[in-house]
Amino acid sequence: MLGAGIAGCITALELARQGHDVDLIDNGKIPMSQASLHNEGKLHLGYVYAADKSGPTCERMIEGALSFLPILSQITGVPASSFAQSKPFLYGVPRDSQMSPDEIAAHFSRVDTAIAKFEREHETDAGTPAPHRRLTGN
Numbered sequence: 001m002l003g004a005g006i007a008g009c010i011t012a013l014e015l016a017r018q019g020h021d022v023d024l025i026d027n028g029k030i031p032m033s034q035a036s037l038h039n040e041g042k043l044h045l046g047y048v049y050a051a052d053k054s055g056p057t058c059e060r061m062i063e064g065a066l067s068f069l070p071i072l073s074q075i076t077g078v079p080a081s082s083f084a085q086s087k088p089f090l091y092g093v094p095r096d097s098q099m100s101p102d103e104i105a106a107h108f109s110r111v112d113t114a115i116a117k118f119e120r121e122h123e124t125d126a127g128t129p130a131p132h133r134r135l136t137g138n
């Protein structure tokens with residue numbers, strides 16, 4: 001396999017777990033030296049896709065993020081409930097935003113509902129955040 005970023009490393013570990021012999025090759029000196037090292041470490045749940053009215057992007061983000069924690073837990077042997085969590089994230093809406101605070105709040109509610117639905121259907125509670133809370137009015 002080529003590329004020892006997060007995608008290559010996790011795929012290689014999973015293939016090895018399934019009994020395959022895996023060679024993971026990277027053109028860097030060490031694994032995880034590129035985008036996988038320099039990111040912000042957020043598991044995006046779709047809150048920032050408020051302009052996508054159709055919903056699939058957000059659903060994919062939720063599915064990906066909530067499926068990632070059990071995989072990470074399996075690979076590291078650390079229970080998902082023990083992973084460090086960031087402080088609540090604050091989103092500000094500029095006065096000249098393309099979307100109003102009400103529209104964004106409605107989207108956030110849809111994301112909260114979709115997260116709860118995913119957790120119910122997959123019987124998971126992988127330390128996902130509490131539903132959003134609106135701090136100010138308009």
Ligand SMILES: Cc1cc2nc3c(=O)[nH]c(=O)nc-3n(C[C@H](O)[C@H](O)[C@H](O)COP(=O)(O)OP(=O)(O)OC[C@H]3O[C@@H](n4cnc5c(N)ncnc54)[C@H](O)[C@@H]3O)c2cc1C
Nearest residue numbers: 003004005006007008026027028034035036039040041042
């Ligand atoms: C500033 C920044 C912030 C981000 N923040 C977030 C975030 O908060 N949350 C989030 O989910 N995502 C975030 N991302 C995106 C996330 O980091 C990437 O989607 C993810 O790391 C990609 O992983 P990867 O394994 O596909 O790629 P990489 O980590 O880039 O790994 C690819 C590897 O392939 C190797 N390679 C490339 N070409 C070859 C070749 N020809 N032969 C051998 N090896 C090769 C490279 O050396 C590298 O090690 C952020 C990205 C950036 C840049």
